[in-house]
Amino acid sequence: xxxxxxxxxxxxxxxxxxxxxxxxxxxxxxxxxxxxxxxxxxxxxxxxxxxxxxxxxxxxxxxxxxxxxxxxxxxxxxxxxxxxxxxxxxxxxxxxxxxxxxxxxxxxxxxxxxxxx
Amino acid sequence: xxxxxxxxxxxxxxxxxxxxxxxxxxxxxxxxxxxxxxxxxxxxxxxxxxxxxxxxxxxxxxxxxxxxxxxxxxxxxxxxxxxxxxxxxxxxxxxxxxxxxxxxxxxxxxx
Numbered sequence: 001x002x003x004x005x006x007x008x009x010x011x012x013x014x015x016x017x018x019x020x021x022x023x024x025x026x027x028x029x030x031x032x033x034x035x036x037x038x039x040x041x042x043x044x045x046x047x048x049x050x051x052x053x054x055x056x057x058x059x060x061x062x063x064x065x066x067x068x069x070x071x072x073x074x075x076x077x078x079x080x081x082x083x084x085x086x087x088x089x090x091x092x093x094x095x096x097x098x099x100x101x102x103x104x105x106x107x108x109x110x111x112x113x114x115x116x117x
Numbered sequence: 118x119x120x121x122x123x124x125x126x127x128x129x130x131x132x133x134x135x136x137x138x139x140x141x142x143x144x145x146x147x148x149x150x151x152x153x154x155x156x157x158x159x160x161x162x163x164x165x166x167x168x169x170x171x172x173x174x175x176x177x178x179x180x181x182x183x184x185x186x187x188x189x190x191x192x193x194x195x196x197x198x199x200x201x202x203x204x205x206x207x208x209x210x211x212x213x214x215x216x217x218x219x220x221x222x223x224x225x226x227x228x
Contacts, residue, residue: 004160033215033216035218040220041220042219042221048214055213055215056214056215091161093160104163104210104216106161106216108159108160108161108162110159110160111160
């Protein structure tokens with residue numbers, strides 16, 4: 001079973017650079033989520049897509065963070081421009097869903113660890 | 118808005134100790150509550166689900182109980198093993214929205 005695949009596993013960027021993180025959800029899953037993980041804040045929602053439509057956008061992340069679903073099996077998260085405070089683990093998750101209230105069992109990827117210098 | 122709070126950032130135990138992690142939540146509607154576990158180098162994975170209907174969930178020796186009166190739910194295990202060392206997140210979902218996670222509790226179990 002192919003789980004959620006995230007690339008790259010590690011990314012190092014200079015302040016001001018543009019970086020793109022990639023995610024392939026579990027085949028057949030309708031919902032896709034991007035979360036940011038830090039020790040202080042835990043998991044914070046960046047974006048939530050259902051069947052490629054944007055359902056939720058994390059309010060604090062709108063200005064420099066943009067997630068897209070190019071098709072049902074591929075998503076990107078662009079950070080532009082990067083800042084040192086963006087250093088964190090970025091997690092992508094998917095779920096089967098299909099109904100309005102079943103965003104329950106999320107399958108997470110291993111994450112991309114981003115370091116901004 | 119809807120939120121969950123985990124105040125315990127770190128719990129250190131020895132094998133066979135009792136584990137108890139508490140989480141409180143705030144919402145104006147009826148939530149479904151979860152515990153996720155994250156092992157080193159991996160993404161979080163679902164451990165338990167607790168609905169307001171059954172008040173309790175059990176999986177892999179872990180038990181989660183929900184208390185509507187205090188808007189809290191906790192995770193417990195009678196006897197932890199070193200392999201239970203991980204980060205534990207409580208989470209809630211309301212309606213068709215994305216899961217809202219707590220900040221996580223790091224559990225370290227020494228042999």
